Amino acid sequence: MSHSILDFLRNVIVQYGYWAVGGALLLENAGIPVPGETILLLASFLAFSEHDLQLSGIIVVATICATLGDNLGFALGYYGGRRLLQRYQSFFRIEKQVVERGERLFARYGSLTIFFARFVFGMRIIAGPLAGVLRMPWKRFLLFNFLGAALWVSVISSVGYFFGRHWDRLEREIKRLDLAAAVALLLIAAFLWWRNRRAKNGASSE
Numbered sequence: 001m002s003h004s005i006l007d008f009l010r011n012v013i014v015q016y017g018y019w020a021v022g023g024a025l026l027l028e029n030a031g032i033p034v035p036g037e038t039i040l041l042l043a044s045f046l047a048f049s050e051h052d053l054q055l056s057g058i059i060v061v062a063t064i065c066a067t068l069g070d071n072l073g074f075a076l077g078y079y080g081g082r083r084l085l086q087r088y089q090s091f092f093r094i095e096k097q098v099v100e101r102g103e104r105l106f107a108r109y110g111s112l113t114i115f116f117a118r119f120v121f122g123m124r125i126i127a128g129p130l131a132g133v134l135r136m137p138w139k140r141f142l143l144f145n146f147l148g149a150a151l152w153v154s155v156i157s158s159v160g161y162f163f164g165r166h167w168d169r170l171e172r173e174i175k176r177l178d179l180a181a182a183v184a185l186l187l188i189a190a191f192l193w194w195r196n197r198r199a200k201n202g203a204s205s206e
Contacts (some may be wrong), residue, residue, distance in 0.1 A: 029069030044160025070128035075131025
């Protein structure tokens with residue numbers, strides 16, 4: 001990302017504050033590919049360096065807006081169906097492999113996919129609409145969506161705040177963390193699945 005774009009985003013955050021953070025997270029999680037993660041990092045960095053924003057305020061606003069955004073995406077997918085999803089893919093040039101990977105994750109891990117989707121590159125903007133298309137129960141979606149949003153926002157915001165002095169390096173490194181975080185969360189999901197299956201097998205044998 002060029003310095004001119006970063007300067008533009010910084011000016012937007014300085015001028016509009018929490019509204020810029022909330023709007024970016026709302027749009028990105030609703031399925032519109034705006035740089036929500038970068039804005040969240042930059043806002044947290046500014047909270048550290050210039051104290052124009054408070055970290056706690058950023059986390060609260062971003063968590064609420066990320067949750068609302070995903071629910072909007074869910075509603076679009078639920079009521080618009082696969083036809084709308086295909087048009088969405090075409091309009092925003094989202095690769096077919098991203099949607100196929102999302103469907104495999106939903107088929108294998110179910111609701112847990114929503115929890116760790118924000119940590120997987122490309123899944124953040126497609127998870128909500130795809131969950132709607134696949135008719136995930138809304139209450140379950142809401143729970144895992146909120147928990148995932150709270151964790152993701154807290155991690156990204158804290159990283160941006162505490163390492164704000166090294167912004168240029170941070171922006172490069174955070175993309176590499178996507179894969180590591182996804183692997184860690186997949187391992188957790190696999191362990192929970194194994195434990196539940198073992199418990200069921202033990203109960204059936206009794």
